[in-house]
Amino acid sequence: MLKKWAMLVLSFLLVSGISVSSVDQVQAAAKKTEIIVSAAASLQDSLDKIAVQYEKLHPDIDLVFNYGASGTLQKQIEQGAPADLFFSAGDKQMTALIDGGLISENKQLLKNQLVLVVPANSKTVITTITQLTDKAFKKVAVGQPESVPAGQYAQQSLTAKKVWDTLQSKLVFAKDVRQVLSYVETGNADAGFVYKTDALTSKKVKIALTVGGHVHKAINYPVGIIKESDHQAEAKAFYNYVQTKAAGSIFTSYGFSLAN
Numbered sequence: 001m002l003k004k005w006a007m008l009v010l011s012f013l014l015v016s017g018i019s020v021s022s023v024d025q026v027q028a029a030a031k032k033t034e035i036i037v038s039a040a041a042s043l044q045d046s047l048d049k050i051a052v053q054y055e056k057l058h059p060d061i062d063l064v065f066n067y068g069a070s071g072t073l074q075k076q077i078e079q080g081a082p083a084d085l086f087f088s089a090g091d092k093q094m095t096a097l098i099d100g101g102l103i104s105e106n107k108q109l110l111k112n113q114l115v116l117v118v119p120a121n122s123k124t125v126i127t128t129i130t131q132l133t134d135k136a137f138k139k140v141a142v143g144q145p146e147s148v149p150a151g152q153y154a155q156q157s158l159t160a161k162k163v164w165d166t167l168q169s170k171l172v173f174a175k176d177v178r179q180v181l182s183y184v185e186t187g188n189a190d191a192g193f194v195y196k197t198d199a200l201t202s203k204k205v206k207i208a209l210t211v212g213g214h215v216h217k218a219i220n221y222p223v224g225i226i227k228e229s230d231h232q233a234e235a236k237a238f239y240n241y242v243q244t245k246a247a248g249s250i251f252t253s254y255g256f257s258l259a260n
Helices: 002-015 020-030 041-057 070-078 091-099 129-133 149-160 177-185 232-241 245-253
Strands: 033-040 061-068 085-087 103-111 114-119 140-143 171-174 191-195 205-210 220-226
Touching: 033 041, 033 070, 033 232, 041 061, 041 177, 041 232, 041 245, 061 070, 061 232, 070 085, 070 091, 085 232, 091 103, 091 149, 091 220, 103 232, 114 149, 114 177, 129 149, 140 149, 140 177, 149 177, 149 191, 171 177, 177 191, 177 205, 220 232
Parallel strands: 033 061, 033 085, 140 171, 140 191
Antiparallel strands: 085 220, 103 220, 114 191, 114 205
16 A cells, blocks of 8 residues: 555656656755854855855755844844844944853954945045045945944044044935945945945945044954854854854955954
């Protein structure tokens, strides 16, 4: 009876145009462990490339990325959103989760630089961010300081130069650093504060000025394992992999510097 049933199932699959190998592939996909990675938007290009390599080495793993502003991702995790790992573009957001008992293990992974970008065809020469008060700049894009680390670093820098209040009427706030980049690319802003790594991904903008590290907090990128992850072993394995030389070479190729 069992043999007869199996033959009927096989016949149905063949009639339906589904090969046995296709069924095997579906079953293999169903057995994959899904690892959810909440990561700062500025890491998207490098992590997407690392994921391709990692999944080739670990065909039983399916990396799923949730990219956004670090502050927004922090809040999501605090509210119980599913996540196995968190990559932040700032110490503040990771520290908040550590203090809340939500991170089981963490490490400083990368460093970045804050830059001011302008459209690629701009003829304006900028030697200091105080020039943003000039009439030539009508709109300046900045990440929301409450949730976007790049916006926080920009606010710190402009405050240190005593022009943050002066620029309020010109500021266009964005949900994350990639939206800042988009505003400058499309001409919706005359300049914008992004990370060096973001600027290097676009041919539509150019770096007008690298902001000195002395006017803002250090731009660190920590990574941590979520304590409530249902896949601690798999999360730990990817956590270890992003610290390897292979992953490091990809990060540095996108403009990051390694923390150690």
